[in-house]
Amino acid sequence: MAITNPRKLKSNQQEWFHYRTGELHVENLCLNDIAREVPTPFYCYSAEAMRWAYSILSDALSPIGVSICFAVKANSNIAVLRLLSECGCGMDIVSAGELERALTAGAPASQIIFSGVGKTRAEIARALEAGIHQINVESAAEIEVVAEVARSLGLRATIALRVNPDVDAKTHAKITTATRGSKFGIAIDDIPELYARAAARPELNVQGLAVHIGSQVQDLSPFRRAFAAMAALVTALREKGLEVPRLDLGGGIGIAVGDNPGPDIAEYAAIIAETVGNLGCHLTVEPGRWLVGRAGLLVTELLYLKDGQDGPIAIVDAGMNDLVRPALYDAKHPALPFHQAKGAAASPRYRIVGPICESSDDFGAYEGLGELKAGTLLAFDCAGAYGASMASTYNSRDLVAEILVDGDHFRTIRRRQSIREMLELEDAGDWQSGSAPARKAAG
Numbered sequence: 001m002a003i004t005n006p007r008k009l010k011s012n013q014q015e016w017f018h019y020r021t022g023e024l025h026v027e028n029l030c031l032n033d034i035a036r037e038v039p040t041p042f043y044c045y046s047a048e049a050m051r052w053a054y055s056i057l058s059d060a061l062s063p064i065g066v067s068i069c070f071a072v073k074a075n076s077n078i079a080v081l082r083l084l085s086e087c088g089c090g091m092d093i094v095s096a097g098e099l100e101r102a103l104t105a106g107a108p109a110s111q112i113i114f115s116g117v118g119k120t121r122a123e124i125a126r127a128l129e130a131g132i133h134q135i136n137v138e139s140a141a142e143i144e145v146v147a148e149v150a151r152s153l154g155l156r157a158t159i160a161l162r163v164n165p166d167v168d169a170k171t172h173a174k175i176t177t178a179t180r181g182s183k184f185g186i187a188i189d190d191i192p193e194l195y196a197r198a199a200a201r202p203e204l205n206v207q208g209l210a211v212h213i214g215s216q217v218q219d220l221s222p223f224r225r226a227f228a229a230m231a232a233l234v235t236a237l238r239e240k241g242l243e244v245p246r247l248d249l250g251g252g253i254g255i256a257v258g259d260n261p262g263p264d265i266a267e268y269a270a271i272i273a274e275t276v277g278n279l280g281c282h283l284t285v286e287p288g289r290w291l292v293g294r295a296g297l298l299v300t301e302l303l304y305l306k307d308g309q310d311g312p313i314a315i316v317d318a319g320m321n322d323l324v325r326p327a328l329y330d331a332k333h334p335a336l337p338f339h340q341a342k343g344a345a346a347s348p349r350y351r352i353v354g355p356i357c358e359s360s361d362d363f364g365a366y367e368g369l370g371e372l373k374a375g376t377l378l379a380f381d382c383a384g385a386y387g388a389s390m391a392s393t394y395n396s397r398d399l400v401a402e403i404l405v406d407g408d409h410f411r412t413i414r415r416r417q418s419i420r421e422m423l424e425l426e427d428a429g430d431w432q433s434g435s436a437p438a439r440k441a442a443g
């Protein structure tokens with residue numbers, strides 16, 4: 001498949017969303033042609049951008065023996081999972097629902113790692129029965145439950161202990177996961193004793209350690225500190241006669257957004273090689289955002305313009321229920337007009353907001369978009385990760401659709417969920433006084 005004119009960005013990632021004769025294209029398709037068939041808002045992904053991101057990471061990490069598991073929560077559509085799985089990528093899941101998604105997409109159980117701080121017994125049982133690669137446990141209490149569930153099933157659970165190394169990832173507070181007081185992982189000082197106790201249990205096959213310090217990490221030095229702490233811990237455990245064959249280094253590598261060039265993958269690989277490369281451990285990383293973040297747009301149509309106190313406000317048909325990152329993490333998604341803006345420099349500064357009845361439903365201020373008017377189509381960039389997978393039906397809006405472009409073709413990989421389908425799950429009941437509820441609560 002030939003990609004003509006892929007515009008190189010300042011970043012280390014190839015641009016699969018580009019202007020051709022002034023029109024925004026996704027690979028070889030004009031986005032306007034897609035929007036004629038698919039009602040807005042919708043997510044639009046580039047298959048080639050995902051394959052490209054995987055190949056960049058894999059080319060940097062395979063020479064040093066690192067396996068890659070995609071953090072499914074970043075984009076859990078089964079078409080995306082299948083595409084990455086076909087590239088050879090494993091999966092990092094955080095729920096039984098994500099396990100079903102990964103298996104449905106065709107990912108081998110032997111390449112699935114189960115992370116997460118609050119797994120239920122049913123979820124642990126399902127993962128053990130499916131025969132996944134490893135469960136990363138996050139507390140002493142969870143070790144106990146995994147052992148009990150394994151014993152009751154007559155199985156042996158392969159686990160790793162997730163460490164909280166007390167390293168600040170220097171990212172947004174709401175995506176920082178490895179500082180003291182975080183709910184994630186086991187405090188590094190408690191690991192040696194817990195590891196030894198777990199290793200002594202016949203139901204548990206303790207294979208190693210895991211760490212994940214946070215997300216959208218731009219400065220790589222926290223990775224170096226965390227991985228160095230892991231190396232010291234591996235050495236300490238081995239000195240106590242414990243075996244540590246595996247090390248899971250988590251995800252968190254940031255992506256380029258706007259003028260920010262994003263971290264250098266070669267440097268990330270070098271940090272891994274220098275800190276943990278000579279331990280003889282089998283190494284894994286769990287990137288989510290890096291593999292899909294830049295591979296997706298959220299397409300929206302401008303509904304209304306109104307005069308705000310500080311300039312024009314553009315109200316679009318995509319809201320925080322479709323893309324919650326601005327409201328949740330103060331994220332700013334660059335906006336791309338469908339038609340390349342002419343005289344953009346002189347165009348007004350717009351605040352773009354969604355239709356949801358919340359003040360936080362606000363995408364921020366934008367310049368250089370040209371003249372906007374009702375009916376203008378726009379795409380929010382860098383929306384491939386934590387976009388559709390975090391979407392909701394808040395305000396009883398349809399769950400947003402997802403489209404995947406591959407070369408000259410596109411496919412609807414999730415159709416919109418309608419209000420009809422939503423209402424089918426609900427029961428209005430009959431609440432007139434005197435009428436009995438259908439079922440009495442027990443007790």
Ligand SMILES: *Cc1c(COP(=O)(O)O)cnc(C)c1O
Nearest residue numbers: 071115215251252286287288289
């Ligand atoms: C969310 C998460 C990841 C992926 O994080 P990214 O920032 O998307 O790379 C990896 N591992 C664990 C345990 C996670 O919770």
